[in-house]
Amino acid sequence: MFSKVLIANRGEIACRVIRTCKKMGINTVAIYSEADHDAPHVKQADEAYLVGGPRVADSYLNVDTIMRIAKESKVEAVHPGYGLxxxxxxxxxxxxxxxxxxxxxxxxxxxxxGDKIEARGLMIKAGVPVVPGILHELKNADEAIEVAEKIGYPIMLKASAGGGGIGMQFVTSNEEMRKAFEGNQKRAHSFFGNGAMYIEKFIENPRHIEIQILADSYGNIVHLWERECSIQRRNQKVIEEAPSLFLNDETRLQIGETAVKAAKSLGYRNAGTIEFLVDANQHFYFLEMNTRIQVEHPVTEEITGIDIVEEQIKIAAGMCLSFSQKEVKREGHALEVRIYAEDPVTFYPSPGKLTSLVIPDGDGIRHELAVHHSSTVTPYYDPLIAKLIVKGKNREEAISKMKEALDRYKITGIKTNIPMLQNVLLHEKFRKGETTTSFVKNYLQE
Structure with missing residues (x-):
C-alpha cells in the first residue's frame, strides 16, 4: 500500500480523498493556488505546496510544477479527483x-x-446499444445540416472532446444548426483544445442513468448499481439519487451487466462510470464513459456501504477487488444536491466572502464541503460550496430529510441556489419520480 499520495485537485473532492487516505493511514500532499491559500484542503492535508497563480492554467493544470512537487515530496501515487x-x-x-x-x-x-466519437465506435463493437448518430467528425455546418436531415430533427449537436454540457446544443432546424455549429465548435476548442463536432439523435424526455463500475488489474469487474441524474439544467446535473425509481428490475440487471461488458471490452481498470439515456419504454443507449470518480459518487456509497475512493487506491496499489458482484448490496435511498454560490433566479455565479455558514447535522446527513465559515468564493473556479447527501429508508424519507436539511442550511454573504433546489424537491412531479432530463426546463418556471 502507498505511504504518501498527492491529490492533484482542489475543493471538496480534494478533502474527500484526504479523508479516505487518513482512514487508510496514508499521508497526503495537497497543492494550492494563490487564490486557495486558505482553502480547507490545504489545512487538512499533511503537506501543502503552492503550485501557481489564481488562474487554473497557472496552477492546477501546471503539470511540470505538479510533477516537481510530487518528486520533492516523495509521493508514490497521484489521485486526480474529477475535472481538471x-x-x-x-x-x-x-x-x-x-x-x-x-x-x-x-x-x-x-x-x-475522451473522444466521444471513438467511444461510440468502441461501444458498437462491444455490442453496447448507442444513440443513433454518426461516427465521424463533421467538416462544417453544411455537412451537419445534411446529416441532421437524414437522421431527422430534433438532434443533439455535441463536441467530441466535450463534457459537462460544454459544446452541446439541442437543435431543431437547419437555421438553428447554422447558428449553433460555429458557436459550439469555438467553445469546444476553447475549453478542450479540440473543436471536433458530431451529431446524435435526440431522445425525447429520457432518463439519465449512470452505472458505477470498479475494475482491478486482474480482470475482476463489478458494478455498484445505478444512479439517476435526470434533474439537469443546461446539461449540468442538479440533483442525483440512487437507486432510480424509474428502472424496473429487469432493466436494472440488464443495464448493469451491459456496463460491465463495456468495461471488459476496454480492459478497464479502477473506478469509472458509464452513462446511459433510458427512454420511456426502458430502452437504454450508451451516452459516454467518465474515466474518473464522479461528483455524485456519494449516493452510491450511501446505498452500498462501499468507499469508492478507498477501492480506487487499493486497485492502483495492485490489490484485487475484495468482493464479488453478488456481494454488492443495495439498502435505502440516497439523494445528493450541489449547493452553489449562484443567483437562484439568473443562475449567474455569485462570488464573494461568506459571512456565516451553518451546516445542519443529523442521522443520515452527509456533507462534502469546499469552504469553511469565512471562505471567499473566487471567480476563478467552479462556485461549488458543498454537496449535501442524505440517506433514508426509502425515497420519501430521503426527500423529507433533504428538505429539512436545506431549510437548516444558513449561508450569508453570497447568494446560493438553495431556493431552486427546494422548489425542485417540493414539486409534485419530482416527488412522484417523474424526473426526466426536461424537468427543469418544463417546471422550473412554476
Whole structure:
C-alpha cells in the first residue's frame, strides 16, 4: 500500500480523498493556488505546496510544477479527483513516466473514452446499444445540416472532446444548426483544445442513468448499481439519487451487466462510470464513459456501504477487488444536491466572502464541503460550496430529510441556489419520480 499520495485537485473532492487516505493511514500532499491559500484542503492535508497563480492554467493544470512537487515530496501515487487533469491522458502518462501510480485507468483508455466519437465506435463493437448518430467528425455546418436531415430533427449537436454540457446544443432546424455549429465548435476548442463536432439523435424526455463500475488489474469487474441524474439544467446535473425509481428490475440487471461488458471490452481498470439515456419504454443507449470518480459518487456509497475512493487506491496499489458482484448490496435511498454560490433566479455565479455558514447535522446527513465559515468564493473556479447527501429508508424519507436539511442550511454573504433546489424537491412531479432530463426546463418556471 502507498505511504504518501498527492491529490492533484482542489475543493471538496480534494478533502474527500484526504479523508479516505487518513482512514487508510496514508499521508497526503495537497497543492494550492494563490487564490486557495486558505482553502480547507490545504489545512487538512499533511503537506501543502503552492503550485501557481489564481488562474487554473497557472496552477492546477501546471503539470511540470505538479510533477516537481510530487518528486520533492516523495509521493508514490497521484489521485486526480474529477475535472481538471482527471481525464487528461498526457497527465496520466506523465505520472507513469515519472514512476508514479496514477489512481485511475490507463492513459490509452482515457484517450479512447475522451473522444466521444471513438467511444461510440468502441461501444458498437462491444455490442453496447448507442444513440443513433454518426461516427465521424463533421467538416462544417453544411455537412451537419445534411446529416441532421437524414437522421431527422430534433438532434443533439455535441463536441467530441466535450463534457459537462460544454459544446452541446439541442437543435431543431437547419437555421438553428447554422447558428449553433460555429458557436459550439469555438467553445469546444476553447475549453478542450479540440473543436471536433458530431451529431446524435435526440431522445425525447429520457432518463439519465449512470452505472458505477470498479475494475482491478486482474480482470475482476463489478458494478455498484445505478444512479439517476435526470434533474439537469443546461446539461449540468442538479440533483442525483440512487437507486432510480424509474428502472424496473429487469432493466436494472440488464443495464448493469451491459456496463460491465463495456468495461471488459476496454480492459478497464479502477473506478469509472458509464452513462446511459433510458427512454420511456426502458430502452437504454450508451451516452459516454467518465474515466474518473464522479461528483455524485456519494449516493452510491450511501446505498452500498462501499468507499469508492478507498477501492480506487487499493486497485492502483495492485490489490484485487475484495468482493464479488453478488456481494454488492443495495439498502435505502440516497439523494445528493450541489449547493452553489449562484443567483437562484439568473443562475449567474455569485462570488464573494461568506459571512456565516451553518451546516445542519443529523442521522443520515452527509456533507462534502469546499469552504469553511469565512471562505471567499473566487471567480476563478467552479462556485461549488458543498454537496449535501442524505440517506433514508426509502425515497420519501430521503426527500423529507433533504428538505429539512436545506431549510437548516444558513449561508450569508453570497447568494446560493438553495431556493431552486427546494422548489425542485417540493414539486409534485419530482416527488412522484417523474424526473426526466426536461424537468427543469418544463417546471422550473412554476
Amino acid at each position: 487533469l482527471s481525464e487528461n491522458e498526457l497527465f496520466a502518462r506523465r505520472c507513469e513516466q515519472e514512476g508514479l501510480s496514477f489512481i485511475g485507468p490507463t492513459p490509452d483508455v482515457i484517450l479512447a473514452m
